[in-house]
Amino acid sequence: MTTTLTGSPVSPGRAAGVVVTMPEPVPEPPTTRLHAHEADAAVEAVRTASTAVQKRLVDRADRARGTAADVLSVTAAMAGDPTLASDAERRVREDLVTPARAVWDAAGSLAAQLEQLGPPLAERARDVRDVRDRIVAELTGARPPGVPEPGHPFVLVAEDLAPADTATLDPETVLGIVTSGGGPTSHTAILARSLGIPAVVAVAGAGDLRDGETVLLDGGSGSVVRDPDPDAVAAAQHRDTARRELQGPGRTADGVPVxxxxxxxxxxxxxxxxxxxxxxxxxxxxxxxxxxxxxxxxxxxxxxxxxxxxxxxxxxxxxxxxxxxxxxxxxxxxxxxxxxxxxxxxxxxxxxxxxxxxxxxxxxxxxxxxxxxxxxxxxxxxxxxxxxxxxxxxxxxxxxxxxxxxxxxxxxxxxxxxxxxxxxxxxxxxxxxxxxxxxxxxxxxxxxxxxxxxxxxxxxxxxxxxxxxxxxxxxxxxxxxxxxxxxxxxxxxxxxxxxxxxxxxxxxxxxxxxxxxxxxxxxxxxxxxxxxxxxxxxxxxxxxxxxxxxxxxxxxx
Structure with a gap:
C-alpha cells in the first residue's frame, strides 16, 4: 500500500530505488575472558581482521576520487598502524580478553592519547575510532560502519551522516538520501546539494524504512513515497539525470541580470x-x-x-x-x-x-x-x-x-x-x-x-x-x-x-x-x-x- 512520508526538502531532484540503510553503530564488546590456550588464536584473529580491513579500505580508496579517496586512504593507513594492532595483541595475552574487546580498549587508549595532544593530532582520534569499529565488525560479523556498497544503485537511509560518511558518497550509486535527523542547513544537506543528490532530511517515519523496499523521493517537495506506483518509479528512473549546465549569464525571462x-x-x-x-x-x-x-x-x-x-x-x-x-x-x-x-x-x-x-x-x-x-x-x-x-x-x-x-x-x-x-x-x-x-x-x-x-x-x-x-x-x-x-x-x-x-x-x-x-x-x-x-x-x-x-x-x- 502506497504511503507518503514527509520531511524537509534540502536537495532538489527526484529519485527512485531500493532502500539501503546505514549500519547501526558497532556495539561495545563485552569483557569476556579467554583461557590461556586460546590466546594464540585470538592474536591471529586480530592480525587477520586488521589486514582484511586495511585491504578493503585500500581497494575502496583506489576506486574513489578527491576527498573520498583522501578520507579512505587515511583510514586505511590507520588500520595498518602497528601501534593499534600490537597493543590489542598485548591485551589479549596479558588480560586474556577476546580479540574484539582488546581492539576496542586499545583504540580507546590511543584515541585518548591523541586528544590530549591537541590539534591537529587530536583530529585523528575520530579515525582511530572508525578503524576500531571496522575491525570489531570484522571480528564479530556485524555490518561495518560507513556508506554500504551493495553492488547496485540505491537510496541511502540513515539517522544522519557523519562528515566522514558524506565524504565517501558516490553520486553514481547513491540515487537519493533520506534521513530522520539533520536540518536544511546541516552538513548532510550541504553535501547532498554539492553532489547533486536528491535528499530529504528530518523525515518522520524514516526509521521504519527497510532494506530492499522501493521508495520514490522528491528532494524539492520533501516527500518520500513507500511502495510507489510502478509508472512513477519508471518515470523517475528513466528521467535524464545529467547535470543541467549553466548557459551564459544569469537573467530573468525579461532580461534583468542576476x-x-x-x-x-x-x-x-x-x-x-x-x-x-x-x-x-x-x-x-x-x-x-x-x-x-x-x-x-x-x-x-x-x-x-x-x-x-x-x-x-x-x-x-x-x-x-x-x-x-x-x-x-x-x-x-x-x-x-x-x-x-x-x-x-x-x-x-x-x-x-x-x-x-x-x-x-x-x-x-x-x-x-x-x-x-x-x-x-x-x-x-x-x-x-x-x-x-x-x-x-x-x-x-x-x-x-x-x-x-x-x-x-x-x-x-x-x-x-x-x-x-x-x-x-x-x-x-x-x-x-x-x-x-x-x-x-x-x-x-x-x-x-x-x-x-x-x-x-x-x-x-x-x-x-x-x-x-x-x-x-x-x-x-x-x-x-x-x-x-x-x-x-x-x-x-x-x-x-x-x-x-x-x-x-x-x-x-x-x-x-x-x-x-x-x-x-x-x-x-x-x-x-x-x-x-x-x-x-x-x-x-x-x-x-x-x-x-x-x-x-x-x-x-
Missing part, C-alpha cells in the same frame, strides 16, 4: 566552479589555510593560497570572506575553548577585537594576492552586527587599498539596521544559514528543529527584504551566499525581494538559471509577496511551488 556565482572553499573548488561556468565567486571561504594549525599561516603562505583561487577567475569578481573562526571552527590562536555558547560568542569579525593583528595580516595578504592576479577582488567580514563594526572594517580594508569592502548579513540586527550599515559597506551578502539560526533560535543541525531551520520562514524572508531595502537606499548591491541560493524554487523569491546575485554550489547553477530564465522580474516580485504573506514556512514553500508547479515539474525540480 549574477550566478559559486561558493568555494579551496583552489580545487575554484577550478570546479570556473569549469561549471560560474560568473564569479560570491563566497571564498579562507578558513582552509587556517584550520588544523596551532598558529596562523604567514602572510606569504596566505598570498600563495589566495592566488591559486583568484587565478581561476581572471577578470571576474571573487568575494573573499575574512577569517570566520569560532563556533564550529575553533582556532586556538584567536578563539577560546571554554565559551559556554560558542555560536553566540567571539566569532567572525569579533575575533579582531582581541587579535587585530591577525585580521591586519590577512588583509595584507588578500591585497598582495589581488595585486598579483587579474580577478576583481571584493572583501567582506562575517558576523557584522552594528554600523560601527562595518565602519571599522571598511577603514581597515582601505589601509591596504581594498576599496570594495562589504559585510555578511547573518545577524538579524544587521538586517534591521541595514540602512545604517550600508552607509559604510560597499555591498552585502546574506549568510542565510546563520541568519535562519539566529532569527528562529534554532540549531541548524537538530532534526527536531528542521521545520524552523529553513530559509522559507516568512520572518527570514522579511529580514532579506529589510536588508535589500536598506542597501538600496545607498545604491549598494546585496547577494545571497547561504544555502538558500541553491534552491531553484526559492531563487525567484530572493530576486523578488531585491537580491541581485546568488552564490551556490556549482552543481546548482544550471537548475537555478533555468528557473530564473523562465520567470520574469515581475513574477519574481509577485512570488516574493506571496511567500511573505504566508503564516509559516511550509505554507510559503507550498504556495510558491504551486505557482511554479508546471515549470518545476518540467525541469524535474
Amino acid at each position: 549574477e550566478l556565482m559559486a561558493n568555494v572553499a579551496d583552489p580545487d573548488g575554484a577550478r570546479a566552479a570556473a569549469e561549471a561556468g560560474a560568473e564569479g565567486v560570491g563566497l571564498f571561504r579562507t578558513e582552509f589555510c587556517f584550520l588544523g594549525r596551532a598558529a596562523e599561516p604567514s602572510v606569504a603562505e596566505q598570498v600563495s593560497a589566495y592566488r591559486r583561487v583568484l587565478a581561476a577567475f581572471p577578470g571576474r569578481r571573487v568575494v573573499v570572506r575574512t577569517l570566520d573562526a569560532g563556533a564550529d571552527k575553533p582556532l586556538g590562536f584567536v578563539t577560546a575553548d571554554d565559551e559556554p555558547n560558542p555560536a553566540l560568542g567571539v566569532r567572525g569579525l569579533r575575533t579582531a577585537v582581541g587579535h587585530p593583528d591577525v585580521l591586519d595580516r590577512q588583509l595584507q595578504a588578500i591585497a598582495e594576492a589581488a595585486a598579483a592576479e587579474e580577478a576583481e577582488v571584493w572583501v567582506m567580514a562575517p558576523m557584522v552586527a552594528t554600523p560601527a563594526e562595518a565602519r571599522d572594517f571598511v577603514a581597515a580594508c582601505a589601509k591596504h587599498g581594498l576599496e570594495q569592502a562589504g559585510v555578511m548579513v547573518e545577524v538579524p540586527a544587521a538586517a534591521l539596521r541595514a540602512r545604517w550599515i550600508f552607509e559604510h559597506a560597499a555591498f552585502g551578502s546574506l549568510g542565510t544559514n546563520d541568519l535562519i539560526q539566529y532569527a528562529m533560535a534554532a540549531d541548524r543541525v537538530l532534526g527536531e528543529l528542521a521545520t524552523l531551520s529553513t530559509p522559507w520562514q516568512p520572518a527570514v524572508l522579511e529580514l532579506v527584504r529589510a536588508t535589500c531595502e536598506g542597501a538600496a537606499a545607498h545604491g549598494r548591491p546585496v547577494g545571497v551566499c547561504g544555502e538558500a541560493a541553491a534552491d531553484p524554487a526559492l531563487a525567484p523569491v530572493l530576486v523578488g525581494l531585491g537580491v541581485s546575485s546568488l552564490s551556490m554550489t556549482p552543481r546548482a547553477l544550471g537548475d537555478v538559471a533555468a528557473v530564473l530564465g523562465a520567470t520574469t522580474s515581475e513574477e519574481c516580485a509577485e512570488l516574493a509577496r506571496l511567500a511573505c504573506e504566508q503564516p509559516d514556512a511550509e505554507s510559503a514553500r507550498a504556495a510558491v511551488r504551486g505557482r511554479l508547479a508546471a515549470l518545476l515539474d518540467e525541469l524535474a525540480l
Whole structure:
C-alpha cells in the first residue's frame, strides 16, 4: 500500500530505488575472558581482521576520487598502524580478553592519547575510532560502519551522516538520501546539494524504512513515497539525470541580470566552479589555510593560497570572506575553548577585537594576492552586527587599498539596521544559514528543529527584504551566499525581494538559471509577496511551488 512520508526538502531532484540503510553503530564488546590456550588464536584473529580491513579500505580508496579517496586512504593507513594492532595483541595475552574487546580498549587508549595532544593530532582520534569499529565488525560479523556498497544503485537511509560518511558518497550509486535527523542547513544537506543528490532530511517515519523496499523521493517537495506506483518509479528512473549546465549569464525571462556565482572553499573548488561556468565567486571561504594549525599561516603562505583561487577567475569578481573562526571552527590562536555558547560568542569579525593583528595580516595578504592576479577582488567580514563594526572594517580594508569592502548579513540586527550599515559597506551578502539560526533560535543541525531551520520562514524572508531595502537606499548591491541560493524554487523569491546575485554550489547553477530564465522580474516580485504573506514556512514553500508547479515539474525540480 502506497504511503507518503514527509520531511524537509534540502536537495532538489527526484529519485527512485531500493532502500539501503546505514549500519547501526558497532556495539561495545563485552569483557569476556579467554583461557590461556586460546590466546594464540585470538592474536591471529586480530592480525587477520586488521589486514582484511586495511585491504578493503585500500581497494575502496583506489576506486574513489578527491576527498573520498583522501578520507579512505587515511583510514586505511590507520588500520595498518602497528601501534593499534600490537597493543590489542598485548591485551589479549596479558588480560586474556577476546580479540574484539582488546581492539576496542586499545583504540580507546590511543584515541585518548591523541586528544590530549591537541590539534591537529587530536583530529585523528575520530579515525582511530572508525578503524576500531571496522575491525570489531570484522571480528564479530556485524555490518561495518560507513556508506554500504551493495553492488547496485540505491537510496541511502540513515539517522544522519557523519562528515566522514558524506565524504565517501558516490553520486553514481547513491540515487537519493533520506534521513530522520539533520536540518536544511546541516552538513548532510550541504553535501547532498554539492553532489547533486536528491535528499530529504528530518523525515518522520524514516526509521521504519527497510532494506530492499522501493521508495520514490522528491528532494524539492520533501516527500518520500513507500511502495510507489510502478509508472512513477519508471518515470523517475528513466528521467535524464545529467547535470543541467549553466548557459551564459544569469537573467530573468525579461532580461534583468542576476549574477550566478559559486561558493568555494579551496583552489580545487575554484577550478570546479570556473569549469561549471560560474560568473564569479560570491563566497571564498579562507578558513582552509587556517584550520588544523596551532598558529596562523604567514602572510606569504596566505598570498600563495589566495592566488591559486583568484587565478581561476581572471577578470571576474571573487568575494573573499575574512577569517570566520569560532563556533564550529575553533582556532586556538584567536578563539577560546571554554565559551559556554560558542555560536553566540567571539566569532567572525569579533575575533579582531582581541587579535587585530591577525585580521591586519590577512588583509595584507588578500591585497598582495589581488595585486598579483587579474580577478576583481571584493572583501567582506562575517558576523557584522552594528554600523560601527562595518565602519571599522571598511577603514581597515582601505589601509591596504581594498576599496570594495562589504559585510555578511547573518545577524538579524544587521538586517534591521541595514540602512545604517550600508552607509559604510560597499555591498552585502546574506549568510542565510546563520541568519535562519539566529532569527528562529534554532540549531541548524537538530532534526527536531528542521521545520524552523529553513530559509522559507516568512520572518527570514522579511529580514532579506529589510536588508535589500536598506542597501538600496545607498545604491549598494546585496547577494545571497547561504544555502538558500541553491534552491531553484526559492531563487525567484530572493530576486523578488531585491537580491541581485546568488552564490551556490556549482552543481546548482544550471537548475537555478533555468528557473530564473523562465520567470520574469515581475513574477519574481509577485512570488516574493506571496511567500511573505504566508503564516509559516511550509505554507510559503507550498504556495510558491504551486505557482511554479508546471515549470518545476518540467525541469524535474
